[in-house]
Amino acid sequence: MDEYTNFIFDLKKRLDIDLTGYKRPQMERRINSLMRTLSIKDYDSFVSSMKQDGKLLERFIDHLTINVSEFFRNTQQWEVLDKKIIPMLLEKTPNLNIWSAGCSTGEEPYTLAMVLAEKIPKGKHSIIATDFDDLVLKKAIAGLYKPKVVSGIPAPYLKKYFNDVEGEYQANDALKSLITFKHHNLLRDAYPSQMDLIICRNVVIYFTEETKSMMYKKMFDSLKPGGVLFTGSTEQIFQARDIGFESSAVFFYRKPL
Ligand SMILES: C[S@@+](CC[C@H](N)C(=O)[O-])C[C@H]1O[C@@H](n2cnc3c(N)ncnc32)[C@H](O)[C@@H]1O
Structure with missing residues (x-):
């Protein structure tokens, strides 16, 4: 050895x-x-x-692993999520169960929470956001970002969902209350079940092909029928059909009804 x-x-x-x-x-x-x-x-x-x-x-x-994240990362895909995927999911259920897996410092789940709050202001969705790195989770929970980091957030959202704290921007309590952050290791912990939407973006780059495929199978099982997995902009799932997914849009994989 x-x-x-x-x-x-x-x-x-x-x-x-x-x-x-x-x-x-x-x-x-x-x-x-x-x-x-x-x-x-x-x-x-x-x-x-x-x-x-x-x-x-x-x-x-x-x-x-690298923890880099961004608000509204790959904006066009967030548009697809907002305009096509979320309305489709809401046809089945008014309150969505969502999991942001590998959420790093929180930009991804906060983006999602803003998109949902704009769409359905009184919605009772559940958003869990997980990572196996406790240092990034602490930052996500604090929700405090430098001006450069929040530059991707549309100005009206920044005003509505963040407080100015000595020149930095902190997610306000209303926004924070929409998300539950938790420690979770994708390679060893049980996956949450009955999900309508799983967002797992820019996480699998370090995984072997075998591990990726095991992880995507488990995510398939975590989704409700009709639920959707949203992947990163370079992360096409080659064995999607074998797992059982159908394509909803590029980078969106749906578990058939
Ligand atoms: C590049 S960041 C992606 C952040 C966000 N999803 C995005 O796309 O902006 C990758 C994250 O995956 C997390 N990660 C890597 N391996 C993991 C594992 N086995 N379980 C849970 N999280 C993991 C890292 O800690 C890191 O925060």
């Missing part, structure tokens, strides 16, 4: 972190760069240090 494989094995055994579903080259590069930054000389002492130091473990998880 080579050193990296041994490290992955050790992580699972001693820290209960399973990186077997991630593509090796990217993971190895990111892990090695963090070890260099922290002047940690070998995998063994890295695992031992993380076992003793919860903050280091948190930093390790935070470093594994």
Whole structure:
């Protein structure tokens, strides 16, 4: 067994972190760069240090994947969601169950919450937003963003849903109350069920093909009949038909009724 494989094995055994579903080259590069930054000389002492130091473990998880997000990321697809997909879902049920999986610092679920609040101001939807990185989840819950980050939010929405806090912008309580943030690891935790819409965008880039396919199958099972999975702008699901999805629009996959 080579050193990296041994490290992955050790992580699972001693820290209960399973990186077997991630593509090796990217993971190895990111892990090695963090070890260099922290002047940690070998995998063994890295695992031992993380076992003793919860903050280091948190930093390790935070470093594994890129957390970049944006409000209204790929605006055209949010238009399709707003104009076509949400009205279609609302024909079946007035209150939608929605899951933003891999929500990072919150831009995606806050975007969704604004879109829904505009459409149905008194709607009683459930939005859960999850990530396996507790550091990004803390930021998402705080909902505080720099002016540059909120530049993608239309001005009337910014005024209505955010407070100016010393030059930064914070999601107001009304907007925050629409979302429940939770820790969830897509590779090991049970998936929520009875979803009308799952948004999982720009999360699977690090996963092996086998892991992606397992994850999409589980998401299919999580959806109600007629429910829709919204993926990222470079994330076509090649085995969509085999899983059972039909296409609703580009990057929107529907579980048949
Ligand atoms: C690039 S961000 C995407 C954020 C947002 N969905 C978007 O498109 O703007 C990827 C997120 O996936 C999360 N992630 C990676 N592996 C995960 C896993 N196994 N379980 C849950 N979240 C994971 C990372 O922590 C990161 O916050």
